Amino acid sequence: MANQATLDAAFAACAHPIRRGIVERLATQGARGGEGLSVGEATRGFEVSKPAISRHLRVLEEAGAIVRVIDGRTHRLHLAGQPFEDAEDWISALRAMWERKFDVVEQFIAESREGARDGEGSK
Amino acid sequence: MANQATLDAAFAACAHPIRRGIVERLATQGARGGEGLSVGEATRGFEVSKPAISRHLRVLEEAGAIVRVIDGRTHRLHLAGQPFEDAEDWISALRAMWERKFDVVEQFIAESREGARDGEGSK
Numbered sequence: 001m002a003n004q005a006t007l008d009a010a011f012a013a014c015a016h017p018i019r020r021g022i023v024e025r026l027a028t029q030g031a032r033g034g035e036g037l038s039v040g041e042a043t044r045g046f047e048v049s050k051p052a053i054s055r056h057l058r059v060l061e062e063a064g065a066i067v068r069v070i071d072g073r074t075h076r077l078h079l080a081g082q083p084f085e086d087a088e089d090w091i092s093a094l095r096a097m098w099e100r101k102f103d104v105v106e107q108f109i110a111e112s113r114e115g116a117r118d119g120e121g122s123k
Numbered sequence: 124m125a126n127q128a129t130l131d132a133a134f135a136a137c138a139h140p141i142r143r144g145i146v147e148r149l150a151t152q153g154a155r156g157g158e159g160l161s162v163g164e165a166t167r168g169f170e171v172s173k174p175a176i177s178r179h180l181r182v183l184e185e186a187g188a189i190v191r192v193i194d195g196r197t198h199r200l201h202l203a204g205q206p207f208e209d210a211e212d213w214i215s216a217l218r219a220m221w222e223r224k225f226d227v228v229e230q231f232i233a234e235s236r237e238g239a240r241d242g243e244g245s246k
Contacts, residue, residue, distance in 0.1 A: 004140040011138035011210075017127040020213070027221035079221060087134075088214045090143070091207050098150035098202060 002086035006064075010083035013063035018046050019056050023065060026079040036069060036076035125209035129187075133206035136186035141169050142179050146188060149202040159192060159199035 002010070013019055022042055029037055043053045057077075060066040067078045125133070136142055145165055152160055166176045180200070183189040190201045 004143075007143065008138050008140065011134050014210070014213070015131050015134035015138055017131065020127075020130065024217060024220065027217050081218075081221070084214050084217060087137070088211060088218075090137070091211045091214075094147060094150050094207060095204075095211075097147065098204070 002089070006083070007086055007090055009059075009063035010065070010087045013060050013065045013083055014087065016056065016059075018048060018053075019060055021046060022056065022060065022077075023079060026066065026077060034078075036078040039075050039077060042077045125212070129206070130209055130213055132182075132186035133188070133210045136183050136188045136206055137210065139179065139182075141171060141176075142183055144169060145179065145183065145200075146202060149189065149200060157201075159201040162198050162200060165200045 014023075025042055026037060029041070039053075039057070043057070046053065057066065057068075061068060063083045064080055065083045067080050069076045069078065137146075148165055149160060152164070162176075162180070166180070169176065180189065180191075184191060186206045187203055188206045190203050192199045192201065
């Protein structure tokens with residue numbers, strides 16, 4: 001399981017529509033491996049200032065969600081899967097916890113009902 | 124698929140260790156359905172101020188991750204699954220996008236190799 005700071009960064013990276021939009025674009029354009037996308041290609045059309053875009057890219061980079069490869073004057077962005085897997089793992093573990101507990105509660109309810117029925121039957 | 128604001132709130136709710144800790148405690152203590160936990164039970168042992176705890180609870184409530192039921196002087200907290208499912212769904216959709224694209228890249232590489240082998244065979 002990822003450590004706390006890693007998980008904080010992974011979830012924070014996902015917590016803004018522009019960051020999710022950039023990530024989705026990288027995912028659909030085959031930027032995991034391959035050529036990646038230039039910063040312009042990855043961020044075109046989001047209606048915010050360049051400094052805002054830079055901040056979003058920095059958040060994504062710090063989370064390890066994107067990797068920037070500098071090739072002369074072109075910065076190419078690649079998607080990295082790890083933070084999304086870490087986030088997914090945490091949610092799965094949470095689900096396992098609550099479903100286990102929920103099963104216990106449901107079993108208890110089922111047993112109580114059976115008990116109640118048995119009680120009625122013996123009246 | 125959840126809307127953008129809902130997803131922002133879901134991911135932001137997960138982006139702090141104390142909030143994840145509270146959610147994990149609610150999940151393991153059967154607070155989805157059932158009695159829930161009092162605020163004290165849900166937040167005991169996190170070494171931050173009461174106002175900080177209140178802010179974390181507010182973030183979780185605004186995301187719909189916890190529901191507070193007020194019973195006289197006791198506030199009982201219940202875990203709600205929806206935001207975690209929304210977050211998981213978004214990550215799954217992202218994974219599907221990049222795997223599809225990745226398949227295309229791998230197929231292209233495989234075909235290129237086959238092409239190269241065929242070329243060698245005909246020498």
